[in-house]
Amino acid sequence: MFKALRKPKAHVAEMERNRKRIQDDQESVILTLKNSVKLVVTSDSFHCIRNIDYKYNCALCDATMESETKVKENHKNLAEHQRLLITHPYLEDLAENLIRQISNSNCYCTLCSIVTPVHLVTSHVLSNEHKHELDKALLKAKSYRPCENFDLNHNK
Known part of the structure; x- marks a missing residue:
């Protein structure tokens, strides 16, 4: 019998630090909903892009990219990606939960950056994890x- 191989703890800790740094470096997007509620999410999450196994994956386009920021940012600006963002708007009946139906069988949660089956969207929205992200x-x-309301000179 063979022993299971594990990654050294130091290597795992370094990978987690790098993942956290990547998340902290992301730009934010402020979304204003129809009811005037404002939400802040990462640009990647808004664009349905997730970091999976140190590669970027666009859930909307079903495209995988190398883990390079320039490649990811170029993908966000592709005409086909922009078209899919427009043709897959947020579901109105879930309002501030920021859920897009990305296919007949799947939805994407911008708040949690996950794909969930359509039939499980309601239970996802009611989950503690989703409520925490909201x-x-x-x-x-x-x-x-x-x-425009911010005064760099601190004048009144």
């Missing part, structure tokens, strides 16, 4: 102020 997006939105 609270984070609402809290981030409260800390943002429009640039």
Whole structure:
């Protein structure tokens, strides 16, 4: 019998630090819903792009890209990707939950950056994990102020 091979703890910890750094470096997008509620999400999540096994995956286009920021950003600007964003809007009946139906059988949750089967969307939206991500997006939105109201000289 063979022993299971595991990655050394130091290597796993370094990979987690790198993943966290990548997440922290992402640009944010402020979304204003029809009811004037504001949510802040990452640009990647808005574009249905996830980091899976150190590669980028666009759930909307079903495309996998190398883990290079330039490649990912170029993908976001592709005409076909932009067209799919428009033709797969957020589901109105789930309002601030930011759920897109990306195929007949799957939906994408922008808040959680996950793909979930259509028949499980309701249970996903009711999950503690989703509620936590929604609270984070609402809290981030409260800390943002429009640039035109921000005075760099601190004048009153």
